[in-house]
Amino acid sequence: MNATEQTNILQVDNLNVYYGTFQAVKDVSFNVMRGEIFGLLGPNGAGKTSSLSAVEGLLKQQSGTITVAGYDTLQKPLYARAAMGVQLQATSFQPELNVAEILRLYAGIYGVELGKEKLQSILKDINLAEAETKKFRELSGGQQQRVSLVIATIHDPKLVLLDEPTSGLDPQSRRQLWTRIEAIREKGYGVLLTTHSMEEAEAVCDRISIIDHGRIIATGTPQSLIDKHRDDPEVIAVSRRGRVTLEDVFIALTGEAVRG
């Protein structure tokens, strides 16, 4: 194993995904390194979730390779999935189960011992000590996201995939979730997140890729992308308040038209 393989938790090369005859992802390549938060940004229908679904194993790519912690997702799917933790866009658990039962289910699935003390310590850590017997649907949006995040990381995965994790949350819950995502990075995990929020990308991502019409059109740190495109006439035309932001660069690169 060489140094690149050791630092790259996720390697995606020339990924192509189709829905019937429609190509949703076109020759997409990117990597996520250990201890890095990597953001995949794009308008609606740009190919973010399709790319993520291919990494998760929910969609099968027509061509290209995806390697998680050194395991090819097509050749060793169970090993690749054991190496990652996933928070889906719309997470749902059996509505009859309470929070403790859901945590026990996923701990069991990942082969993690979860005694009463450890369970209570986890719930206390996410400020849900009183919610042990509550049903998932009875929790607020922010509480649900915290439970989903703790399930995604219950087995100490090498890679954490977060699909629009702060969508629909109030500013307080969003800030709290950012802190938790940064704590995941501090543990040395790689994090791949998709988001619509440029504020979120600037606040937490170490590197980002902007994807549009299934293709990656820009990659770099948020600041490097701003610096690179600061003087583009399209960026200047869409910038407001005389200060170029990541959102201005994003709008200039992907267009102002509203997507479905």
Add this chain to the structure above:
Amino acid sequence: MEITIPKTSAVMTALLRADFTTLWRNRRSVVMVLLVPVIITYSWKGLVASAGGAFVLSNAITLGLVAVGLMGYTNSIARDREKGVFQRLRVSPVPSWAIMASRLIVQLTMILLLTLVVFIAGYKLDNISMSATGYVLTFLAAIIGGAVYLSLGQAIVGRISNPETVSSTTRLVYFSFIIVGMFGELGVLGEKFKHAVDWTPYGTVKNILATSLEPATWNNHTSEALLVTVGYTLVFATLGIKWFKWNTK
């Protein structure tokens, strides 16, 4: 990077615990599924003397099996698929077969419970008692017969994605089985119809159950019914697996 995948036994234990907890929380619908065969057993008390205890018990169990397969299993699969429960499980290191196996084991347990409840109801309400061999063989026949309706449910949930449409379709099929199966079986709809019903999933399952209760009455017709039952299961299961999608999008 060394990654270990959890043992299948640990995964199955976790899935089964969750699925049995779900069943327990839905105990009201479980009672409803069990109640219909018990009511039939009681209301057909008058038929025991003329048609025999095996006739009453086999009809009651068959209707219970239809309810387990079509109402219980199919609707829970349709609902969990719609809600994304399966997608969440599929991004973890769980083989797809384990997710379905756990669901099916829960339903097989329901089938055994249903059969036991009908036996008890038959004994307590109608004074029907069979030989020990008859009871044991009927448990086995109930599993074989239940597989027909589970696989039929799988085919329905494979073909139809909307949970409400799945629910209305299974109700329609369930009531069709009650009307056509039960009344056809009794000869209410004519002799030709009665003969045709013999070879429907209702008729073949009812036949193998009735003969299992009285093993001495096993004949060629029962063997053919058993083969047809297995054939139905294979056809429905093949279609169900072929058509099934893990998500509705």
